[in-house]
Amino acid sequence: MTDLEDFEANASGNGESLTVELALANLSGSDRGQRYYAAWWLGRFRVRTREAVDALIATLSDESDLTPDGGYPLRRNSARALGKLGDVRAVPGLIECLDCTDFYVREAAAQSLGMLGDRAAVPKLIQLLEGGLEAAQPIPGCPHLAQPYDAILEALGALGAAEAFSSIEPFLKHPTELVQYSAARALYQLTQDSLYGDRLIEALTNDKLQLRRSALTDLGAIGYLPACDAIAQTHAENSLKLIALKGLLEHQIDRSPFDRLSEGAIRVMALMDDLL
Amino acid sequence: MTAELAEVLIRAVEEADSSTRLLEAVQQLSAARLTAAIPTLIAALGYNNPGAAVAAVDGLIQIGEPAVLPLLELLDGYNYGARAWAIRALAGIGDPRGLDMLLDAAKNDFALSVRRAAARGLGKIRWEELPSEQVQLAQERSLEALLQVSQDPEWVVRYAAVTGLQELAKSFTLSHIDAARQILAHFDRRVEDEDNLAVIARIWLAQKEIRDYTTEILESQEQEYETVSTLVSALDFDWQATLEKLYARKRREEPLHEGDPRKFRELAAAISSAIA
Numbered sequence: 322m323t324d325l326e327d328f329e330a331n332a333s334g335n336g337e338s339l340t341v342e343l344a345l346a347n348l349s350g351s352d353r354g355q356r357y358y359a360a361w362w363l364g365r366f367r368v369r370t371r372e373a374v375d376a377l378i379a380t381l382s383d384e385s386d387l388t389p390d391g392g393y394p395l396r397r398n399s400a401r402a403l404g405k406l407g408d409v410r411a412v413p414g415l416i417e418c419l420d421c422t423d424f425y426v427r428e429a430a431a432q433s434l435g436m437l438g439d440r441a442a443v444p445k446l447i448q449l450l451e452g453g454l455e456a457a458q459p460i461p462g463c464p465h466l467a468q469p470y471d472a473i474l475e476a477l478g479a480l481g482a483a484e485a486f487s488s489i490e491p492f493l494k495h496p497t498e499l500v501q502y503s504a505a506r507a508l509y510q511l512t513q514d515s516l517y518g519d520r521l522i523e524a525l526t527n528d529k530l531q532l533r534r535s536a537l538t539d540l541g542a543i544g545y546l547p548a549c550d551a552i553a554q555t556h557a558e559n560s561l562k563l564i565a566l567k568g569l570l571e572h573q574i575d576r577s578p579f580d581r582l583s584e585g586a587i588r589v590m591a592l593m594d595d596l597l
Numbered sequence: 598m599t600a601e602l603a604e605v606l607i608r609a610v611e612e613a614d615s616s617t618r619l620l621e622a623v624q625q626l627s628a629a630r631l632t633a634a635i636p637t638l639i640a641a642l643g644y645n646n647p648g649a650a651v652a653a654v655d656g657l658i659q660i661g662e663p664a665v666l667p668l669l670e671l672l673d674g675y676n677y678g679a680r681a682w683a684i685r686a687l688a689g690i691g692d693p694r695g696l697d698m699l700l701d702a703a704k705n706d707f708a709l710s711v712r713r714a715a716a717r718g719l720g721k722i723r724w725e726e727l728p729s730e731q732v733q734l735a736q737e738r739s740l741e742a743l744l745q746v747s748q749d750p751e752w753v754v755r756y757a758a759v760t761g762l763q764e765l766a767k768s769f770t771l772s773h774i775d776a777a778r779q780i781l782a783h784f785d786r787r788v789e790d791e792d793n794l795a796v797i798a799r800i801w802l803a804q805k806e807i808r809d810y811t812t813e814i815l816e817s818q819e820q821e822y823e824t825v826s827t828l829v830s831a832l833d834f835d836w837q838a839t840l841e842k843l844y845a846r847k848r849r850e851e852p853l854h855e856g857d858p859r860k861f862r863e864l865a866a867a868i869s870s871a872i873a
Contacts, residue, residue, distance in 0.1 A: 556648045560710060563753055567795040574798050582801055590802055593795075597717040597757045 404433025688718020
């Protein structure tokens with residue numbers, strides 16, 4: 322609990338203070354550390370100006386910041402920031418990033434494409450699932466899979482890509498639980514079938530804390546109301562449970578614009594109150 | 598006998614050699630509700646085992662008053678990890694001796710989990726345990742703190758402040774109507790400025806709970822129509838609707854006269870559905 326919250330506390334205020342002008346200047350400067358930090362900063366503080374978005378898009382093909390093992394740190398941060406700024410002009414650049422040689426750039430791009438909500442990314446994302454489970458097996462000695470499958474699946478779910486159903490479905494049987502959960506999350510978003518929501522409720526009883534945390538995030542993202550009691554009871558930090566229940570609550574509010582406090586909303590808030 | 602039991606249960610906590618065993622041992626010790634267990638339960642707040650900490654908080658709340666001073670002593674120290682849990686225990690006990698600690702924590706603690714637990718606790722203080730001449734000042738200090746905390750940068754702390762203000766408004770309804778009105782006016786303003794949907798929903802719920810509570814105590818005290826309408830309009834409720842609800846409930850409680858057609862409504866419905 323403490324690590325997580327220390328991080329939240331620090332992220333909300335401290336850190337090197339920049340101005341928008343300075344961040345933009347640093348982003349096109351020559352200091353690699355400053356460029357990297359500026360890209361993060363523009364996303365963190367939601368600087369949605371045209372210049373900021375253009376400057377970040379330009380760095381998606383940056384070649385100057387390349388680590389010995391083939392990573393593109395600046396591209397990663399820029400791709401992440403662009404997801405937070407909500408400007409769909411970033412979509413073509415991010416789609417190109419899905420072909421980047423750096424796994425983590427592809428991962429950041431897939432996450433941001435899911436956030437930006439532009440369906441133009443769907444065909445390319447589906448293409449990355451080609452080969453199905455066979456291509457998606459863990460690689461010995463490699464810390465990640467061939468593709469950022471969880472991010473891809475989640476993006477397809479967020480984009481409502483119904484045509485991706487048959488590409489996503491096999492991943493329910495992926496050897497990695499996190500990938501299974503992402504598939505369940507996406508399939509629920511595409512079908513609203515409780516079968517998939519219930520799969521995530523089951524995940525809340527997993528022995529591993531990390532997996533329970535992940536399931537909490539997924540349930541919050543899909544706003545699956547039948548999960549509310551299981552969320553309140555699972556063994557995990559209250560902060561994460563509260564964030565998940567907030568997701569459920571927000572879905573309840575969206576769906577009942579005429580009756581602002583639905584029964585479900587009141588039930589979720591009662592659970593949240595007890596976790597404070 | 599109890600002393601022996603306490604010794605056995607405490608030893609089980611001290612000798613637990615895995616996080617699962619620790620959790621079980623703390624749960625059993627908590628369930629026994631023994632004052633001799635207080636130091637061990639407080640120590641369990643600092644074990645960095647969220648499950649055990651939750652169980653220990655529950656146990657300390659059940660033990661109640663005797664745990665207050667040891668908790669306050671712990672909070673004077675530097676054990677950061679345990680602080681949030683100790684604040685939650687104090688908040689749950691509601692002993693007014695914890696008030697200063699909660700006020701300070703709600704306003705000034707750097708960890709959002711501490712601020713949110715304290716904000717919730719400020720609404721749960723058992724005011725009747727204070728000497729009567731101190732109640733008003735103590736409540737006003739809590740009100741002032743919560744009005745400030747309801748603009749905290751973190752949504753979950755604002756959410757917690759709403760729950761605290763809700764409880765405070767309820768305790769003000771009969772004693773200090775201006776303060777209750779101030780809280781309701783504050784909610785109206787906050788709901789305009791608030792951009793977090795969960796916090797907005799919680800404000801709606803607080804408004805409803807305060808209204809329902811006011812109606813209920815007015816009803817239970819058989820207040821005159823005059824008093825009811827004055828109070829309800831002083832609180833800026835839609836008093837016409839409130840009164841209607843109150844009288845509708847009264848009507849439901851009155852026994853139906855012999856021959857009242859409403860008596861036969863269910864029977865008639867049963868017959869007509871049987872015919873259909």
